Amino acid sequence: MEPTGCEESKGVSESSFYLDVQYAAELKQFLVKGFDTFNTISVNESDRVDFICEFDSDPVANVSILNGTHVLQTKQSDILSATITAARCEYDSNVYKCVGRNKHSTDLQEQTMQLVIHCSPRQSPFSPPIKNVSSVLHGATMLTFTIIAYPLPEGSAYTWYKLNGSTWENISHKLSTSITVSPNGLQTNLSISRVQASDLGRYKVTVYNELGETHGEFTIRAYDRPEMPKDFRVKEGTLGLQSITVEWKSGFNGGIEQLFSIRHKTQHSETQWIERNISSHYNNYTFHDLSPGTTYVLQLIAINAVGKSDETEAITVTTLVKLETEDEQKSEGGVVAASVSIIIGVAIVVAAVVVVVIIYRQKLEKPTNTVLQRIWRLRLRRSSSRCSSFDNLGMSITQTSGRTRRKKRSAETAVNGGIEEIQQNTNRIYKREQARLSKHKIKTFVNFTGRNISIADLREFVANAEVDPSNVFDEFINLTAQTEESSYSTNTAMADANDEKNRYNNVFPYDKNRVVLPVINKDKNSDYINASFIDGYTIPKKYIAGQGPLSCTVEDTWRMILTERISVVVMLTNLFEESKSKCHQYWPDKLNEIVHYGEHIVKIAEEEHYADFVLRKLNCSKVGFKDVHFVTHCHFTSWPDRNVPDTALSLLQYWRKVRSVNIKQQFPWFVHCSAGVGRTGTFIALDYLYDQGTTEKQVNVFDAVLRLREQRVNMVQTQLQYLYLHDVLCEALCPIGDVVTQQTYVDNRLSTETLNDEYREMGKSYLPDYENVDNDHDCLEKFYGEKPENKQKNMDPTLIPDDKFRPALKLSVQLEGHNDYINAVHVSSFLEQNKLILTQSTKFSTEIDFVRLLHDHNVKDVVTFCEKVSPFVPVGDSVLLLGSFTAIPLSNISRGTYVEYVVRYKHIEQKSFDVRVFHFLKWPKDAYVCKADDLLKVIIAVQDYSKNGPVVIQCNDGFTRSGMFAVMWCLLERIKCEGNVAVAETVRMVRKRRKQVITSEEQYRFCHECIRTFVEADMVAADKTMRMPWLVWSDPGRILLLVLLLAVATLCMATELFVDVDQSPVPMRMERRAPSGCNPNSRLQRLEDGVVSLHMGYVVEQFMRGKGSLHVRGGRLHWGRRHLKQGRCMDAVGMLE
Secondary structure, eight states, rough: OOOSSSOOOOOOOOOOOOOOOOOOEEEEEEEETTTOOSSEEEEEHHHOOEEEEEEEESSSSSEEEEETEEEEEEEEESEEEESSOOOOOHHOEEEEEEEEOTOOOOEEEEEEEEEEEEEEEEEOOOSSOOEEEOOOOOEEEEEEEEEEEESSSGGOOOOEEEEEETEEEEEETOTTTEEEOOTTSSSSEEEEEEOGGGEOOOOHHHHHHTTTTEEEEEEEEEOSSSOEEEEEEEOTTTTOOSOOOEEEEOOOOTOOOOOEEEEEEEEEEEOEEEEEEEEEOEEEEEEEOOOOOOOEEEEEEEOSSBBBBOOOOOOEEEOOOOOHHHHHHHHHHHHHHHHHHHOOOOHHHHHHHHHHHHHHHHHSSOOOOOHHHHHEEOOOOOOOOOOTOOOOOOOOOEEEEEEEEEEESSSSSOOSOOHHHHHHHHHHHHHHHHHHEEEEEEEEOESSOOEEEHHHHHHHHHHHHHHTTTTHHHHHHHHHHHTTOSSSOOOOTSSSSGGGOOOOOOOOTTTTTEEEEBTTTTTTGGEEEEEEOOOOOTTTOOEEEOOOOTTTTTHHHHHHHHHHTTOEEEEEESSSEEEEEOOOOSSSSSSSSEEETTTEEEEEEEEESSSSSSEEEEEETTTTTTOOEEEEEEEEOOOOTOOOOOOOOHHHHHHHHHHHTTTOOOOOOEOOOSSSSSHHHHOOOOHHHHHHHHHHHHHHHHHHHHHHHSTTTTOOOHHHHHHHHHHHHHHHHOOOOOOOOOOHHHOOOOOOHHHHHHHHHHHHHHOOOGTTTTTGGGGOOGGGGGGGGGGGGOOOOOOOOOOOOOOOSSSSSTTOOOOOOOSEEEOOOOOSSEEEEEEGGGGGGGGHHHHHHHTTOOEEEEESSSSSTTTTSTTTOEEEEEEEEEEEEEEEEEEEESSEEEEEESSSSOOOOOEEEEEEOOOTTTTTTHHHHHHHHHHHHHHEEEEEEESEEOOOSSHHHHHHHHHHHHHHHHHHHHEEEHHHHHHHHHHOOOTTSSHHHHHHHHHHHHHHHHHHHHHHHOOOOOOHHHHHHHHHHHHHHHHHHHHHHHHHOSSEEEEOSSSSOOOOOEEOOOOOOOOOGGGGEEEEEOOOOOOOOOOOHHHTTTOOOOOOOOTEEEEEEOOOTEEEOOOOOOEOO
């Protein structure tokens, strides 16, 4: 059936579409602009080199140009270029590579090119020569010199010379030397297979190519045992009744300072040799106090730091005999009779004096009712407050004129009774112990003895030693030589069963004073631990020096702590240093976590972090026993192994803290590092010598360390530690400026003249760089900021940050001139390492590098004293482009003295981050100081905000204003935490990082003005109280007062501290107030004598629950409780007067 109603129509219909054919990336060419070759390109030094890499790809390829493995440029583009503006032979001669791919590529497309740069020879920065080589005689040694040069030098271009007198002598054909040149012509070696004395001295090598020449100089020094002294004999005509003089000739000293050790003993006797050490400046020695007619055997050796020479042949010699006449014998008998008479007379006088003293002492010791009525016994409980838990709350009792009185002290020994009697008993015990030790003969020096340094001369002595430490180092070498071999046995430590308990195979405790643990299961070896008792200056066994616990000795360590009732542990090492285990952790990781170490249960109750140390309160008990032992664990974290901390002041602060936490003067302290000798010995020596200095007004470092080494091997292990000990001791015994409480600081205002003198004294004293103290300063490498590419980034060419403290930039920026350098330094605050970063204005570096600093070091807060913030903070609502970063303003608030900005920085590849910027407005132009109140406001504001990450402080030069801010930050932090003021000490610690800080006496006085303003305001705020008179005058108030006093009296049991109450407490007012900041001193009130002051915020209930703390301060009893919330003390405390 045909369709109907349709008409045929003819035409054309069309449509179109787009076809995108994508394909893999293909590298078309990789070349250097201006060159037709592709494999090897040669240019001259300082030439410009333009690399061009071209791809054909769809989609566009990701392309990179690399210098070796370093990315020069990278981009998503078909054509990529990279430029070297001035080719450098050292860094730019390399194989270059262009690589790229897109999503369709199966393999990475790449092409390489060799770039060689024509340059004259120069020393390679990647293989610096060892210029000072030490060698033993008859041993082999080699000198190596590596260069960079093109064209490559031929082998004949190298020439070696040796300095002969004042002439350089060509030794290229000398038979005793072997000279080689590497196949590539860039390295030469001079080898001596058997070093003779004539081979020692200075050497030089020269090398040239067609563009120039260079040279390197070397020194070969001997480092060997000394030769045996020669011609050892009795000096003619010197043999006497009781003396003999011997002489000798020095042999070769081995290339280093030597000394002689001479010894003698009687012939055919069982006695040990008696030894004396003699300076190398002497070639004779006289023996005195010998016995007439006695035959002696004499021997001599030479000693240096490497070892000992062979012994000379022994000399046998007999002293002369005196022939007496009959008259002489009678005369001698008369003298003996007279001597006996004198001795009897003296004995009678001494006996009479003793009787008088005993009677007098009995009168003094008889207790009186008055004295008994004036003493309350208190048991102190400590709160968990961060700022007060570790405060020194102790008192000491002194006896003067038969009357007991109270005295403030810092960390002296607390004694509960008549001081004189207890001190005499202690001295008698100590002398008996010392007499026991003296049975082992201590070697002494001849012509080199330990020097007594008076406290008055100590700072001058240390200042000279820091400039030229050779005398102190010589002293240490003599000390090492004297104690190199010990006659004390170490049999227990070296037993096979105890081998795994020793961390090192050359550090063992002596049997005579090792710590002996209780035996377990009749295993005699279970009593061993690598630890030694060490005597203090007046207290026997004041310390235990030990190694850092191993995994197999942690349980033994806790056994020792409980057995010896150790309450203070001094730890001077980190758990890992340079990727090596130095100590196994022997405490829990987290607060309130409980860990079992064998039969011992350990819990960490509190933990406080400071910049250089951590304090932990540990509770330890034994399984099955209820008794809990409390340990304060003091962990110093800034002491590298076999080295010293950056500054003496950091260890000084730590040492003060250790002494302050030992309130009850309980000993021994357990002191350990890794081996238990170097850092441990230095710390113990500091404490020992401080006690000696305060008692004798002089110190003898040599003798003190010698005594320590008589009790444990190698105490104070290195010469740097020995020098550092002098420095810390100086800061402890004769400090610049004082560390005082806030109240003392306010009460004793220092005059302008005193402050100026203090500032000038700081200028004379500097904190040495111990890394460079024994280096040749001419050979020291320059700081990174002094390199040519970084010089334009420094405002002042003399203001270069030390690389040890410089914050390196990490985020790579593909822009010319942007490496990891910015002129900035880390500064530690009182509580945090590297909390602050001081830097200069961005107009002297770049805004991009400044933002990189914020990004790379997780900076959340910036304080700027510059006139404008526009280089890195957007103006108004505009967006600021800074290289790969975009700065977006979030807020802008004026606070009067400063403007507070919040800026968000976005990066094309990295996560965005927000920064709060405080722009200070009130510093007058060209002035060194501003108003104290204005500066304090911004510091307190930033401290309130800043919780995590460092704070960047910026001013034009990087030290005048920012340095002042940093000093004040550290001072306020310390006051809030400990209630102490230490202006000079704080300034000196900040100067260790940026030596220009506090540029004038005016700025130093301004520091004191700011602190006084802050402290006085704090104390005024503390005195503003809300009064409740009903508590005083109503009968219920009086009843409540009596109940509270009765509760306190019930608590006052089992005395550890004493409070003086001259009169009965009278009813006064009850007050409530909120303390200012975290300052324990703000809770104290100045009261009349004889009144007990209690801070009573629920005192009885809270104290019984262990949630408060009692303080004895200045003869008054105080109670307080403090909670931390958002960095401020929020709880009110009460006070009953």
